[in-house]
Amino acid sequence: MDEPLSLFTAAYLRDFATAVFKHFGVCKADAELAADVLVKSDLRGVDSHGVARLHTYFEMLELGRINPKPNIKIVREKTSVASVDGDNGLGLVVAPKANEIAMVKAEQHGSGWVSVCNTNHFGFAGYYPLMALERDLIGWAMTNSTKLVAPLWGAERMLGTNPIAIAFPGYQEPPIVIDMATSAVAYGKIEIALRKNENIPTGWIIDRDGNDTNNPQDMLAGGAQLPLGSQKEMGGHKGYGLASMVDILCCVLSGANWGPFAPPFALRQEIPERQVGKGIGHFFGALQIDGFIDKDEFKKQIDEWIRVFRSTKPAPGTHGPLIPGDPEREAETIRSKEGIPLLKAVVDDLLDISRKTGIPFGAK
Amino acid sequence: MDEPLSLFTAAYLRDFATAVFKHFGVCKADAELAADVLVKSDLRGVDSHGVARLHTYFEMLELGRINPKPNIKIVREKTSVASVDGDNGLGLVVAPKANEIAMVKAEQHGSGWVSVCNTNHFGFAGYYPLMALERDLIGWAMTNSTKLVAPLWGAERMLGTNPIAIAFPGYQEPPIVIDMATSAVAYGKIEIALRKNENIPTGWIIDRDGNDTNNPQDMLAGGAQLPLGSQKEMGGHKGYGLASMVDILCCVLSGANWGPFAPPFALRQEIPERQVGKGIGHFFGALQIDGFIDKDEFKKQIDEWIRVFRSTKPAPGTHGPLIPGDPEREAETIRSKEGIPLLKAVVDDLLDISRKTGIPFGAK
Numbered sequence: 001m002d003e004p005l006s007l008f009t010a011a012y013l014r015d016f017a018t019a020v021f022k023h024f025g026v027c028k029a030d031a032e033l034a035a036d037v038l039v040k041s042d043l044r045g046v047d048s049h050g051v052a053r054l055h056t057y058f059e060m061l062e063l064g065r066i067n068p069k070p071n072i073k074i075v076r077e078k079t080s081v082a083s084v085d086g087d088n089g090l091g092l093v094v095a096p097k098a099n100e101i102a103m104v105k106a107e108q109h110g111s112g113w114v115s116v117c118n119t120n121h122f123g124f125a126g127y128y129p130l131m132a133l134e135r136d137l138i139g140w141a142m143t144n145s146t147k148l149v150a151p152l153w154g155a156e157r158m159l160g161t162n163p164i165a166i167a168f169p170g171y172q173e174p175p176i177v178i179d180m181a182t183s184a185v186a187y188g189k190i191e192i193a194l195r196k197n198e199n200i201p202t203g204w205i206i207d208r209d210g211n212d213t214n215n216p217q218d219m220l221a222g223g224a225q226l227p228l229g230s231q232k233e234m235g236g237h238k239g240y241g242l243a244s245m246v247d248i249l250c251c252v253l254s255g256a257n258w259g260p261f262a263p264p265f266a267l268r269q270e271i272p273e274r275q276v277g278k279g280i281g282h283f284f285g286a287l288q289i290d291g292f293i294d295k296d297e298f299k300k301q302i303d304e305w306i307r308v309f310r311s312t313k314p315a316p317g318t319h320g321p322l323i324p325g326d327p328e329r330e331a332e333t334i335r336s337k338e339g340i341p342l343l344k345a346v347v348d349d350l351l352d353i354s355r356k357t358g359i360p361f362g363a364k
Numbered sequence: 365m366d367e368p369l370s371l372f373t374a375a376y377l378r379d380f381a382t383a384v385f386k387h388f389g390v391c392k393a394d395a396e397l398a399a400d401v402l403v404k405s406d407l408r409g410v411d412s413h414g415v416a417r418l419h420t421y422f423e424m425l426e427l428g429r430i431n432p433k434p435n436i437k438i439v440r441e442k443t444s445v446a447s448v449d450g451d452n453g454l455g456l457v458v459a460p461k462a463n464e465i466a467m468v469k470a471e472q473h474g475s476g477w478v479s480v481c482n483t484n485h486f487g488f489a490g491y492y493p494l495m496a497l498e499r500d501l502i503g504w505a506m507t508n509s510t511k512l513v514a515p516l517w518g519a520e521r522m523l524g525t526n527p528i529a530i531a532f533p534g535y536q537e538p539p540i541v542i543d544m545a546t547s548a549v550a551y552g553k554i555e556i557a558l559r560k561n562e563n564i565p566t567g568w569i570i571d572r573d574g575n576d577t578n579n580p581q582d583m584l585a586g587g588a589q590l591p592l593g594s595q596k597e598m599g600g601h602k603g604y605g606l607a608s609m610v611d612i613l614c615c616v617l618s619g620a621n622w623g624p625f626a627p628p629f630a631l632r633q634e635i636p637e638r639q640v641g642k643g644i645g646h647f648f649g650a651l652q653i654d655g656f657i658d659k660d661e662f663k664k665q666i667d668e669w670i671r672v673f674r675s676t677k678p679a680p681g682t683h684g685p686l687i688p689g690d691p692e693r694e695a696e697t698i699r700s701k702e703g704i705p706l707l708k709a710v711v712d713d714l715l716d717i718s719r720k721t722g723i724p725f726g727a728k
Contacts, residue, residue, distance in 0.1 A: 229592055319517070
């Protein structure tokens with residue numbers, strides 16, 4: 001990054017975000033929850049899904065496009081599954097509550113699975129399995145999102161970057177936390193190339209006619225991201241398959257808007273003319289380890305798994321494989337101590353919110 | 365393929381495979397089940413996992429490395445989850461029975477999840493979600509397998525090609541069936557390049573020192589396959605993450621041999637010195653749609669999903685996106701009518717089994 005950075009403590013950003021949500025009538029507990037999801041993303045180094053998004057939440061709330069006081073309810077339920085209607089609330093509030101339902105079911109019945117409709121952007125997917133880890137559960141989370149990705153052999157945006165997250169607790173070792181979009185790269189990497197005026201590798205995006213391109217401007221001109229695998233011979237149908245799986249579990253199973261009909265989470269993006277459901281969708285799962293195997297035995301094997309994989313012979317020019325979740329955990333250690341660095345553009349957005357709401361914000 | 369092909373009906377191959385399994389003392393029902401899994405793979409065009417593998421099963425049974433009369437039992441259980449010990453039986457028998465447990469739980473409690481240890485190669489992963497479709501369930505299947513794949517930034521084989529399969533039923537449209545290895549390509553594609561003496565694309569494999577290579581011989585010389593995404597900048601950490609997820613759900617959760625310790629399914633491959641569990645592992649899941657949303661409403665939305673995705677603007681030089689499962693379903697239609705084509709090498713293997721067992725086999 002070439003822009004100047006300011007440092008903020010997590011507590012300061014959490015308090016600010018909480019106040020912003022409360023400003024729109026979100027109750028205290030929900031506002032704190034939403035702020036925690038956002039700032040946890042910053043702590044873990046996932047800058048794209050943290051307070052950098054607060055201005056968009058702010059705009060959506062201001063325009064009345066998100067319901068600050070949702071009546072979140074279970075629409076259908078069986079012993080180990082449920083579907084939830086988020087009443088167009090903040091995804092940052094709806095999602096933790098739906099995930100809680102999945103976790104309680106897992107504690108009672110071995111597993112819990114919740115599909116959610118009528119919800120909005122839920123922050124970073126990894127937050128939800130992290131909640132499950134605190135209760136020694138294996139947690140899963142998925143969500144659909146605004147269309148950005150073309151299916152393999154398609155020449156237009158049909159799917160979101162539809163992430164999948166899952167986490168496994170260790171005993172003495174830290175947990176394994178997988179949190180990945182099903183696109184070849186995060187949209188943020190294309191934005192960085194745009195800012196730096198650099199080319200991007202073949203396989204990240206196609207242009208508006210469906211041709212391969214190395215020019216990130218082609219994305220802005222109506223191109224599309226490619227799914228994980230990018231091309232057929234490299235497994236692009238697999239990334240497309242995974243994105244489709246997420247789309248169906250989150251949306252078709254809950255009654256949300258799937259595929260290209262997902263309502264956008266940014267004001268500048270056009271709202272699809274057609275609706276096939278309510279809001280966007282999420283999918284949460286939780287598994288109770290003791291239903292399968294002794295919990296401590298499992299966690300000790302995870303420790304051993306981690307140690308064995310860490311000792312893999314390294315590829316040339318690397319220090320060997322990382323364990324999924326390593327970079328985010330290391331960021332959290334550093335940022336908890338030293339603070340969260342924000343780009344000037346993000347600080348400006350927060351100052352804009354401050355001006356418009358009267359909630360104080362400043363470099364500290 | 366350059367080799368001559370012979371055509372066989374599915375029924376003929378099923379009868380032969382059934383007789384082979386019975387020859388080793390597998391009971392009639394189990395032998396028929398195992399043969400059905402194998403031949404269904406051939407019918408669906410997944411030649412690598414069909415009767416082409418029968419000679420390996422034959423060898424493993426002959427050497428006493430697979431138990432023909434396993435006492436398959438539930439080791440632990442909660443309402444919606446269980447772990448199963450396959451008693452070193454044929455994966456082709458253990459897996460359908462474990463999947464059945466998951467499906468019954470789903471019918472009773474909304475979902476069912478079963479992790480399996482002490483089992484062997486289970487054929488093609490898609491078989492199990494296809495079983496779930498017959499009962500209007502959403503079915504999942506995963507398995508670990510012999511090490512072939514390096515984690516991103518690793519220079520040695522640590523994971524199997526660890527497939528994930530999941531299927532969703534349509535109403536008038538055929539189902540969506542996702543069945544994918546978490547490696548960049550199937551090992552079979554490397555074998556084809558070897559046979560044809562052709563180069564392979566960068567990103568399929570690395571050589572024994574961890575360097576990129578286009579020479580498929582480097583795989584035989586101790587190289588490794590790369591995970592889906594191949595390189596860091598193309599998302600190779602995501603394929604590695606997915607393969608790890610499969611490894612842990614199938615093996616750590618059940619008490620099977622994870623990662624590089626998976627016992628091989630071919631006689632020529634070396635058996636790992638260290639054991640960290642029993643056999644290989646599978647993981648099955650089933651979701652009852654009615655626990656989330658009206659089943660017919662779901663299936664009609666799946667129809668609409670399929671139609672919308674089929675009408676995606678095509679990329680240049682293509683006919684547009686396929687729906688996952690299209691190629692396999694089309695193969696099944698053709699092969700059910702015209703027969704299953706087998707390579708001469710496969711026919712020779714089956715003739716060898718015939719000679720050694722006295723079970724008649726011949727071109728028909």
